Structure formats: structure tokens, C-alpha cells
Amino acid sequence: MAKYLFLIYGDEQIWEAGTEQDRKDVEAGHAAFAAAAGGAILSGHELLPTTTATTLRGSASGGPTPTDGPFLETKEALGGFYVVEAPDLDAAIALARQLPEVAAAHSGVEIRPINEHG
Template sequence: MSEFIILIQGDEKRWNAMSASERAEIDTAHREFRTKAGDAVLASGELQGSATAVTVRRGEDGEPVAVDGPFTEAKEVVGGFYVIDVPDQAAAVALASGLAEARHDHSGVQVQPLVDHSAGETGMSGV
């Protein structure tokens, strides 16, 4: 099995302006995703708005400093995520394709494998 992160990205202004029926469609798709994925879902969550985000970066003195905002250059922000454990990327993409955000014109779903550090692969230090 392999672990993947599914990042749900979209236009925050459009998310905030959704009608009740649009929100219901998305919520239904997430419930269906959870049913299909079952125990493959290792973690998930919906993020609060980007105005609540803090980014930690190297400050002028070389020490980390927390600054307001996610500092994304695009109008799309990450609004939620799933971490899943499935046989391969095709299975991850098949599950992610069922999310409503994959069909809307203001959002998208990114599927990316996680590095398996237990298998001796290298990646970001300390992750």
C-alpha cells in the first residue's frame, strides 16, 4: 500500500458565496468519498479560512518568525485534505475524482504521494 495526500484547492471567495444546494452537493460527495475509501482514510480535515493562516519563515536575523497569511500567489487556496493509504496512484486518483471539487470550475483536487521514510527513501528532513 502507498500513502497519498489529496489537497482540495479552490477559490475561497466562491466557497464563501456558495448556495445551500452547492454546499449540500459537496458535502454529499465527501460522505460518498468516505464510504468508498473506508479504512484507507488515515486523516482528513477542512481548513479554516486563509485569513487564519500563519506562515513560519526565516526572519531577517536568520531565526524563524511567524507572519500572517499563507502567502499563496494564486487565488486558489487549500481548503481541506485527506491522507489515504491505497494500493497505487490510480486508486488514489479514482477516489479523488469522486469529490465535487474535481468537477467545479472554481476548484480542483491535487493527488500526491507521500515519501515512505520507513523504506529508506529520503525527503524533507524531520518529516
């Protein structure tokens, strides 16, 4: 079986402006995804907001320089991830379609194969 990384992106401002019920609905969606995916999920976590991120960047002096915030400034931020096993990309896509973020207009899910040979 191949392994895939599901990167869940969304607009942090919309997420933070959401109601308690909005959060409960997303949590219920993830619970339903976990129940449907079962043992295919190897790992997964929600990430804290980008305001808590630290990025290391190369500098002219050769050493990495830590900076506050994410590496790239974009409207959509990485908010969580899953590592899943699936027989092929089509099966991984079928699993990812069950995530609540796929149906939201302000978010999306990137599916990336994991290179286990390098």
C-alpha cells in the same frame, strides 16, 4: 500499500459566496467519497479560511518571522485534505476522482505520494 495526500484547492471567494445548499451538496459529496473509500481514508479535514493562517518565514536575522496569511497568495487556496492508502497511483487517482471538487470549475485536487522512508 502506499499513502497519498489529497490536497483540495478552490477559490475561497466562490466558496464563501455559495449558498447553504451549495455547502450541503459539497458535504454530501464528501460523505459519498468517504463511504466509497471506506478504510482507505486514514485522515482528513476541512481547513479554516486563509484569513486564519499564520506563516513562519526565514529572515535575514536567522529566526523565523510569523506573518498573517498563507505562504503564497494565489487564486486557489488549500481548503482541506485527505490522507489515503492505495495500492498505486492509479488507484489513488480513481479515489480522488470521486471528490466533489474535481467536478467544480473553480477547484481541483492535487495528489502527492507520501515519503514514508525519510
